[in-house]
Amino acid sequence: MYNFIQKFHSGWAYLVLLLLVVTVINSLIGLISKKEFTAKDRKIALFGLVFTHIQLVVGLILYFVSPLGKASLGQMSDATLRLTSLEHPLINIIAIILITIGWSKHKKSTTNKSKFKTISIFYGLGLLLILARIPWHLWFNKM
Numbered sequence: 001m002y003n004f005i006q007k008f009h010s011g012w013a014y015l016v017l018l019l020l021v022v023t024v025i026n027s028l029i030g031l032i033s034k035k036e037f038t039a040k041d042r043k044i045a046l047f048g049l050v051f052t053h054i055q056l057v058v059g060l061i062l063y064f065v066s067p068l069g070k071a072s073l074g075q076m077s078d079a080t081l082r083l084t085s086l087e088h089p090l091i092n093i094i095a096i097i098l099i100t101i102g103w104s105k106h107k108k109s110t111t112n113k114s115k116f117k118t119i120s121i122f123y124g125l126g127l128l129l130i131l132a133r134i135p136w137h138l139w140f141n142k143m
Contacts, residue, residue, distance in 0.1 A: 001065065002062075002065050002066060002067070005058065005061055005062045005065060006062055006066070008058055009055070009058045009059055009062050012051070012054065012055050012058060013055060013134070015051055016048075016051045016052055016055045016130075017127075017130070017131075019044075019047055019048045019051050019052075020048050020052070020099075020123060020126065020127040020130070021127065022044060022048070023044050023045050023047075023048035023119065023123050024119075024120060024123050024124045024127055026041060026044050027041070027045070027116045027117075027119040027120040027123065028116075028120050030112070030116040031113060031116035031117055031120055034112070034113065035112065035116075036112050037112040037115040037116060041115075041116070045102075045103060045106065045119050045123070046103070048099065048123060049099060049100065049103045052095075052096050052099050052126070053096065053100075055096075056092070056093065056096050059089065059092065060089075063089055080135075080137070083133070083135055084135055084138070087133050088133045088134070088135055091129050091130075091132065091133040092129070092130055092133060094129060095125070095126040095127070095129035095130045096126065098122050098123075098125050098126040098129070099122060099123055099126040101122055102118055102119055102121065102122020102123050102126070103119075103122075105118045105122065106118040106119050
């Protein structure tokens with residue numbers, strides 16, 4: 001079960017990253033070109049939100065069933081263990097909170113510009129945080 005959850009979490013991450021990149025680029029294009037915020041734009045942002053939340057749930061399940069997570073909690077001097085057991089989960093939770101705040105704030109915005117700007121900023125910050133704390137060495141070692 002652990003191996004399946006780990007592979008699902010890693011594979012789903014590609015979809016999450018792709019959707020976040022698409023969402024941020026779409027909102028920047030909408031902001032720069034002064035487009036109207038349409039249902040298509042809302043759906044793109046919503047898919048980004050939903051996929052990140054699914055990734056969070058799978059990641060939390062993985063964290064609690066992982067033998068690495070339990071064993072590494074007392075070994076914070078090891079950078080690799082600290083990344084996978086503390087930094088990656090904590091920073092990604094903060095990133096998902098920012099994305100969720102962006103979704104909530106965009107719904108309260110009244111202008112197209114503010115909707116695109118809110119999504120660009122919050123989803124963009126979330127994406128940057130996620131990219132900063134992905135354990136890249138683990139991804140590239142599996143290839």
